[in-house]
Amino acid sequence: MLWKRNYKNLEEFVKFCKSKNIEEIAFAWPIKIGNAAKNPDIFIPEEEYLETGRNLKLLKKKYSNKINISYHRFEHFNSNCRDCNGGRKIFYINWRGQLSPCFWISAIKPEFFTKKNVFENNFSILKNGRIVKKFIKMKEDRKKIFNLGCPAICKIYNKKFYSKDPLLT
Numbered sequence: 666m667l668w669k670r671n672y673k674n675l676e677e678f679v680k681f682c683k684s685k686n687i688e689e690i691a692f693a694w695p696i697k698i699g700n701a702a703k704n705p706d707i708f709i710p711e712e713e714y715l716e717t718g719r720n721l722k723l724l725k726k727k728y729s730n731k732i733n734i735s736y737h738r739f740e741h742f743n744s745n746c747r748d749c750n751g752g753r754k755i756f757y758i759n760w761r762g763q764l765s766p767c768f769w770i771s772a773i774k775p776e777f778f779t780k781k782n783v784f785e786n787n788f789s790i791l792k793n794g795r796i797v798k799k800f801i802k803m804k805e806d807r808k809k810i811f812n813l814g815c816p817a818i819c820k821i822y823n824k825k826f827y828s829k830d831p832l833l834t
């Protein structure tokens with residue numbers, strides 16, 4: 666997550682991830698909803714938003730043969746970022762080790778957490794299991810009718826998953 670305390674140190678973060686043999690970093694921007702809306706100080710100053718995106722783009726080029734860098738929901742620099750990568754590239758694991766296809770989705774609907782945890786079970790089995798498949802089916806069905814977008818944002822803003830993403834033009 667890109668926020669006020671880390672956006673000036675992104676290259677150090679990329680190097681750190683590389684040193685841990687991480688293959689891809691998908692950066693995301695916080696959105697002013699929920700607790701984030703109550704804490705406006707966490708956001709990158711608006712005047713530095715585009716500059717931060719440009720820096721990310723330079724880092725992507727500089728480290729292209731070492732680590733893949735992508736931007737989640739930052740359409741100025743990546744036309745593919747309108748799609749939801751939850752359950753494919755993005756997962757969330759809570760402190761119990763339960764897996765879900767995305768933090769927001771599990772916050773909205775806790776049934777999108779696996780009952781089993783990654784401490785005692787194989788991650789690959791969980792990520793290909795019933796819960797994640799259910800999420801992927803829902804988001805693909807939604808996409809067929811309402812086009813690309815974030816099912817979680819649809820649910821938060823429109824009160825239903827099956828609707829148009831209000832934050833994408």
Ligand code: SF4
Nearest residue numbers: 749751767815816817
């Ligand atoms: S549901 Fe929304 S926040 Fe979650 S992974 Fe998909 S696009 Fe991202």
